[in-house]
Amino acid sequence: MALSASLGFPRMGARRELKRAIEAYWGKSISREALFAQTADLRKTRWLLQRDSGVDLIPSNDFSLYDHVLDTAVMVGAIPARFGWTGGDVDLDTYFAMARGGQVPAMEMTKWFDTNYHYIVPEFTSDQAFQLTSTKPLDEFREAQALGIQTVPVILGPITFLLLGKTKGADFNPLDLLPKLLPVYETLLQQLAEAGAKWVQLDEPCLALDRTEEELAIYQEVYTRLVNHTVLSISLTTYFAGLGNHLTAALNLPVSALHLDLVRAPEQVEQLLSLPQWPQDKYLSLGVIDGRNVWKNDLNYSLALLQRVAAWGAASDRIIVSPSCSLLHVPWDLDTEKALDAEVKDWLAFAKQKLAEMEILKTAVNDGVENVQTALDDNRAAVERRRTSTRIHNRLVNERLAGLTEDAYTRTSPFAARKSVQQARLQLKPFPTTTIGSFPQTKEVRKARADFRSGAQTKEQYEAFLRSKTEECVRLQESLGLDVLVHGEFERTDMVEYFGEQMDGFIFTKNGWVQSYGTRCVKPPIIYGDVSRPESMTVTWSSYAQSLSKRPMKGMLTGPVTILQWSFVRDDQPRETTCRQIALAIRDEVVDLEAAGIPIIQIDEPALREGLPLHRGEWEAYLKWAVDCFKLAASGVQDETQIHTHMCYAEFNDIMPAIQSMDADVISIETSRSDMELLDAFQQFSYQNDIGPGVYDIHSPRVPTVDEMVFLLEKTVDRLDPSQLWVNPDCGLKTRNEEETVKALEAMVEAANIARARYGQPLNA
């Protein structure tokens, strides 16, 4: 019999119960015991839902109070010395301090592959020791067992865990730590087997990235060792990319099951079918349901694919029907969307609906198509309704794109010439200070918006409130002595959702939350059709803010690549085409802001790096269109208008030529958690344009000291010319509270003044 596996389920709960529980614990309004009780309820709900949907291989330990990579680091005792851990169980508050900072800085956080999920980066020293410190996988397995549910513990595989980490102090290959790490995995597997587990899912997404022969040999060695050591059946899970040339090497690993992402890399099917025979006794987990998007699966297509693979191997009993990856990256349940446009809703499936899709496919494989004929026919009709809908295409948008010429992608003059006219206009001091855009989205702000949405506040009341917050924000920035001001982004729920809400071709959910990091969630808009901008989106707020101050106001926009990357994107045309459509809409907004007298416009592209394909061979093509889209958005203005961009959580080393070719006048980047290491790339590349390296970590509630920031600024002047430098936090301030924000910005301005006194040359007019 074919089986089904869900690989992982959203953690937050249908109503973001996890977020509320953890934030209540942080706010000291519930106890640790209450937090444990509430999270146990949530785990139970998830397991029951999956059991009742017919899933055979139900995951456990896919749940986390913050992040599963952090859980793994804690589990193996990789706890950086600064957290003062002396052995034994890791206290919950130490766990949260590792993620969020406390007395000492938090660990770094970065993107989980090409998703909008962020993980905490493990830190390894060359003398790193490991020990099993946590019983979390075992506890969750037993918890489910007590409910009568046999689960598959999900563990981050040892090789991916090490490859995702960062070495501290001496430079060494983290894989050198495997001999010390593997005994911990062996003990864990043994404990799970003793508790009654039969399967364990070891996630090794790094196996699907470009890997050397030497690394593939390490995979072979490690998995041979683990398999020999355990009675558990190991399911090795790859996702987000195809295995490419090392599919055979992966199939030769002595594990019981190998999972393939057939949505991202459908060509793996042909690769498989060209093999002489079914790989030994292996189960193949075929990821045919998109775990990264919200479109209803074309079940007839997927079934044909499953049947081809089964027929090839005469092995329907060796197939596991699964999503392409964990369902962590899609919202919980479409059924809660009562207000969603009915036509588009009919095209969608969230996590719960994807479980039902898996069940239909599994039943068709096991019991014959006739047992699910109605479901398959209904699905075929829905897929056809979407394909032929008149709401998808907009002739004007496509004609405009087709008519673009080269000059739409280039500023009038080169950077040096622009810099001097901009300086003549802006008269900025050396080391100009600014922020990344958002100011605290306090409870008060969110409540006002919720009241407006529920009808408890009128539009006039809500807008008056937003104006008062904006004015307060402008006055605060003036009094702090910031040089380039922002309006604070109080009117925005989210930097992507806000723009999507105002463009055609998008729809919105009420509850389609997806975890971004820790308790923070995003509600990605859904792009279902051609994108256009009916009217200006930000001009009113930026103009209002500029009218309040003589200092330059920075208009704030989200860039096309980021809007694309953080939305659920239509899958019926290339992503590039959708991105170019968004770029045109943003270009119109940039031009409107300029016409309204806004002298500086920031086009945020924090997701540009995240969108890089996981295989290097595909980078060039992606970077070409991604940079084109940014330039299309940015190049409609005169030389005297200063274009900024902002990026966070990214390694820039390998995309420097692309960043330079974006040709933004100023780029602000996240660097503080990595001690300005990222600037090395800018230095090595002799980056020409201006840079604002983030001088403090906004994700931590900890207020940075002046000295710390001066120290970081000194590192920047070691690497870059002082006349290139701006001073800013490393991302927007929306998650911070007002008190933290004021104190941190006060210190930042003081640090900038110190840098100015030490290194500042007047900027050339």
Ligand SMILES: CN1c2c(nc(N)[nH]c2=O)NC[C@@H]1CNc1ccc(C(=O)N[C@@H](CCC(=O)N[C@@H](CCC(=O)N[C@@H](CCC(=O)O)C(=O)O)C(=O)O)C(=O)O)cc1
């Ligand atoms: C910069 N980042 C972003 C990413 N992706 C995005 N799409 N947007 C980003 O900004 N990726 C990389 C990083 C990730 N960083 C963050 C930072 C902060 C958040 C965040 O704060 N998320 C909020 C939700 C934001 C939102 O949409 N809020 C709405 C709804 C608020 C709400 O929950 N309302 C309550 C009622 C409120 C009341 O009555 O008090 C409710 O519905 O129950 C809004 O502002 O209106 C979060 O809380 O998780 C995300 C990613």
Ligand SMILES: N[C@@H](CCS)C(=O)O
């Ligand atoms: N302008 C946005 C960028 C976040 S990446 C903000 O300040 O929140």
Ligand SMILES: [Zn+2]
């Ligand atoms: Zn940012």
